[in-house]
Amino acid sequence: MCDMKFFQRYHLQRHTLTHTGVKPYACSMCHMRFFQRCHLQRHSLTHTGVKPFACTMCDMRFFQRYHLQRHSITHTGVKPYACSMCDMRFFHRYHLQRHSLTHTGVKPYACNMCDMRFFQRYHLQRHSLTHTGVKPYACSMCDMRFFQRYHLQRHSLTHTGVKPYACSMCDMRFFQRYHLERHSLTHTGEKPFACDMCDMRFIQRYHLERHKRVHSGEKPYQCERCQQVRRRALVGVLICSCRYVLTCLFLCFFCFVLSLLSKLVSAAQMFVCFYDG
Numbered sequence: 001m002c003d004m005k006f007f008q009r010y011h012l013q014r015h016t017l018t019h020t021g022v023k024p025y026a027c028s029m030c031h032m033r034f035f036q037r038c039h040l041q042r043h044s045l046t047h048t049g050v051k052p053f054a055c056t057m058c059d060m061r062f063f064q065r066y067h068l069q070r071h072s073i074t075h076t077g078v079k080p081y082a083c084s085m086c087d088m089r090f091f092h093r094y095h096l097q098r099h100s101l102t103h104t105g106v107k108p109y110a111c112n113m114c115d116m117r118f119f120q121r122y123h124l125q126r127h128s129l130t131h132t133g134v135k136p137y138a139c140s141m142c143d144m145r146f147f148q149r150y151h152l153q154r155h156s157l158t159h160t161g162v163k164p165y166a167c168s169m170c171d172m173r174f175f176q177r178y179h180l181e182r183h184s185l186t187h188t189g190e191k192p193f194a195c196d197m198c199d200m201r202f203i204q205r206y207h208l209e210r211h212k213r214v215h216s217g218e219k220p221y222q223c224e225r226c227q228q229v230r231r232r233a234l235v236g237v238l239i240c241s242c243r244y245v246l247t248c249l250f251l252c253f254f255c256f257v258l259s260l261l262s263k264l265v266s267a268a269q270m271f272v273c274f275y276d277g
Contacts, residue, residue, distance in 0.1 A: 001019045006012045014036060017024070023033035025040040029047045034040045042064055045051070051061035053068040057075045062068045070092055073080070079089035081096040085103045090096045098120060101107070107117035109124040113131045118124045126148055129135070135145035137152040141159045146152045154176060157163070163173035165180040169187045174180045182204060185191070191201035193208040197215045202208040212218075 001016070004015060006015065017035045023035050025034040025037050027033070027040060027043060027047075029044070032043060034043065045063045051063050053062040053065050055061070055068060055071060055075075057072070060071060062071065073091045079091050081090040081093050083089070083096060083099060083103075085100070088099060090099065101119045107119050109118040109121050111117070111124060111127060111131075113128070116127060118127065129147045135147050137146040137149050139145070139152060139155060139159075141156070144155060146155065157175045163175050165174040165177050167173070167180060167183060167187075169184070172183060174183065185203045191203050193202045193205050195201070195208060195211060195215075197212070200208075200211055202211065
């Protein structure tokens with residue numbers, strides 16, 4: 001059925017099952033089935049919670065010896081898998097293979113409900129939740145729910161008040177690493193976002209997008225009363241008790257009417273909160 005050859009008859013018999021599709025070893029606690037007994041035994045540990053393989057350098061324990069061996073490399077600092085197209089190195093071959101896709105541009109995981117494609121299966125699975133509307137991660141301190149665990153963990157900090165990301169050049173602290181990285185640019189003077197139509201550069205992408213309206217002539221903000229339009233309109237935000245943006249405010253400089261920005265911009269326009277607690 002294929003060109004594979006084996007030293008032992010048992011290995012041949014075991015391999016043959018992969019052609020027939022027969023999985024003779026069934027788990028008694030769930031519907032999973034396996035080609036090999038050792039795979040069933042390994043899987044059974046996930047039901048008992050027993051992790052027999054312990055790291056000698058930290059408290060981590062694992063279901064499989066392979067996972068322990070893979071983890072141990074993180075203590076040595078050795079990254080044996082090197083990318084042939086850049087200077088990146090990785091602890092695991094899988095991480096290198098996944099990284100290599102960023103050079104080829106190939107996104108093998110396609111969403112069957114829209115045109116989005118992804119480098120990783122996990123990113124596709126995470127994205128799929130946005131179609132179902134299911135937010136499996138619930139905050140235990142308020143009614144907020146999230147698509148991703150990371151977003152829940154990040155949100156939880158707003159309840160505790162802990163800002164774990166500290167600037168090394170001033171006293172500012174932040175809830176999110178991204179906010180710290182963005183703030184750090186104000187110290188270095190670096191402006192990574194460049195306008196492709198003039199020489200202007202900006203610290204934040206949002207400021208670049210706002211600037212581009214000068215070139216395009218786009219004026220997305222229109223007053224409900226006088227119908228005047230402007231390029232810039234954001235003058236404040238309304239914040240709920242958990243520090244999430246409720247809505248943005250628009251001040252018309254022609255008739256001085258204060259309106260809800262949510263009524264005045266297209267659905268594609270992003271609302272940006274400048275508040276970090």
